[in-house]
Amino acid sequence: MILLISDLHLHEERADITDAFLAFLQQHAAHAQALYILGDFFEVWIGDDAITPYQRSIAQALSEVAATGTEIYLMHGNRDFLLGDDFCALADCQLLKDPSIVKLAGEPVLLMHGDSLCTSDRGYIRLRKVLRNPLVSFVLRNLPLRTRQRLAGDLRQKSKTSTRMKASAITDVNPTAVDHVMAQYKVRTLIHGHTHRPAVHHLPNNKQRLVLGDWDTQGWCIKASRHKLELVALPFAQRIEAD
């Protein structure tokens, strides 16, 4: 079995998500052939040199699962595209290009984070173009830590304000961009995250688009067995708060 997850937005202040993820690793991922993480694994990533003890503990948990024989692949998302080789070495995982084709359930499947398909969101596409420019990425990585923290905080804040004002259709994937990329890579199936709209969309010509949900009040994963892809909701265990 192969597992796919996305948009956990792991953050020290979300102990519920962290606990659910650690349980998922033990109960599911440690018995899987491979685990694919399709971006926005962390709430925000400002460079491998700024790794916190919390993030290091997540890397350690991944490397323990890798030691059981599970291959772990990590794709960048729009919030953690600065994640690099040092983290991957700690976590014993491999960076996966966006997009990538992987054989799942007996067929080639296109894996993406999904943000690049939101082409109707002009403001975001402009921001993405700037941030993903290799020269800009290099400069950002080399800014003083404090400046990076401030910039990332500002960007998150601006993003929250601006997404609240965007129409729902704007922040979803653009159907033409989906058609185009599926035709370009000659696939019948596309899996992505980013939009936080978990669903299985049946498209014309026997094509399908599976969307992973974000982890917030519950988790989501796709289970790929020999012949089938299944989108599964993962309820979080009840936490009993101490008095």
Ligand code: LP5
């Ligand atoms: O993330 P989410 O789901 O809330 O919203 C996204 C889009 N927003 C983003 C921004 C991220 O949330 C924050 C990025 C943090 C990166 C950290 C590393 C880089 C920091 C540098 C320090 C090293 O991706 C949001 C989409 C939404 O998905 C749905 O698709 O709408 O896009 C926006 O909100 C963008 C706004 O429309 C435009 C914001 C203008 C900000 C201009 C500042 C330019 C500064 C350039 C900095 C070099």
